[in-house]
Amino acid sequence: NAGVTQTPKFRVLKTGQSMTLLCAQDMNHEYMYWYRQDPGMGLRLIHYSVGEGTTAKGEVPDGYNVSRLKKQNFLLGLESAAPSQTSVYFCASRTDRTHDKNYGYTFGSGTRLTVV
Amino acid sequence: AQSVSQHNHHVILSEAASLELGCNYSYGGTVNLFWYVQYPGQHLQLLLKYFSGDPLVKGIKGFEAEFIKSKFSFNLRKPSVQWSDTAEYFCAVMDDNYGQNFVFGPGTRLSVLP
Numbered sequence: 001n002a003g004v005t006q007t008p009k010f011r012v013l014k015t016g017q018s019m020t021l022l023c024a025q026d027m028n029h030e031y032m033y034w035y036r037q038d039p040g041m042g043l044r045l046i047h048y049s050v051g052e053g054t055t056a057k058g059e060v061p062d063g064y065n066v067s068r069l070k071k072q073n074f075l076l077g078l079e080s081a082a083p084s085q086t087s088v089y090f091c092a093s094r095t096d097r098t099h100d101k102n103y104g105y106t107f108g109s110g111t112r113l114t115v116v
Numbered sequence: 117a118q119s120v121s122q123h124n125h126h127v128i129l130s131e132a133a134s135l136e137l138g139c140n141y142s143y144g145g146t147v148n149l150f151w152y153v154q155y156p157g158q159h160l161q162l163l164l165k166y167f168s169g170d171p172l173v174k175g176i177k178g179f180e181a182e183f184i185k186s187k188f189s190f191n192l193r194k195p196s197v198q199w200s201d202t203a204e205y206f207c208a209v210m211d212d213n214y215g216q217n218f219v220f221g222p223g224t225r226l227s228v229l230p
Contacts (some may be wrong), residue, residue: 033217040125042206042222043160058217090159092218103167104150105218107159 005051006091006108013081013115021076021111023091029106030096032074034066036087037110043090049074081115085098088112118142118211120221127228129197137192137224139207148210149190150218151181155203163205166190177201199230 004025013019023032030051035043045058047066055066063085065077074093078085092105123138141147148167152160164175166194171183181192190207208218 035220040222043118045217045219047215057180083184104162104165105152105160109159111187 004091004093004106004108006089006111008111009109010112011114013078013113015081015083015115017081018077018079019081019113020078021089021091021113023074023076023093023108025072025074025091025093025106027093027095027106028071029093030071031094032068033092033105034064034074034076035090035092036060036085037090038087046076046089076113081113086113086115118147118209118219120207120209122205122217122221124140124224125222128225128229130162130229132196132200133228135192135194135197135201135226137205137207137226139190139192139221139230140188140205141190141209141219149181149183150208150210151175151179151190151192152206152220153203153206154206154223160206163192186204197226198229199228202226202228 007022033048033077034046037043044060045063049068050057067075089111091108094105120141121140150165151163153163154160163179164173166173166183174180179194183190204223206223207221211219
């Protein structure tokens, strides 16, 4: 089925370790986003991309890096994980065509990350 | 940048009760508004959206929302809830900043008792 695929679904890291979360979409969407979801805080934007080869900082970018080398993939990296980065991470993508009947975010299923 | 507030943190209803969840956004102009639902352990799914036109928007699963420009509000309603509506509900507004991302409210948890 078309949509947004995130890998891995679960991960436990030790403080200081690094990892990369992969987001892949097959809907030819221009815009892609990484959010983190924490209890009582809703979703907060980490980084985003408005097209292949472009990335930009969101609301809470510290401690994260991203890359969008291919249009369909948006990678989120943690260089040195900290317990404060324990969270659920969601990737989302959307078309830039506001009249598209499916306009809106399509979310991946999330990655639950625990840093100990 | 926009901000979104949701009136209730946790709402508990019995089946067949009516539901209204409040949502307010911070400033006017042209706004695109959304309601998303997150069932336990799942990702967010779009319930409905408003871009322009009729301020009463109908979505999936019997949900509707009313856009009231003068009140900066976009409240979600359902006449009769079911146990399967137990979920977390997020209101969102498209922001001009950050790649026109969606700014989400903190969410309202709905528990429907059978």
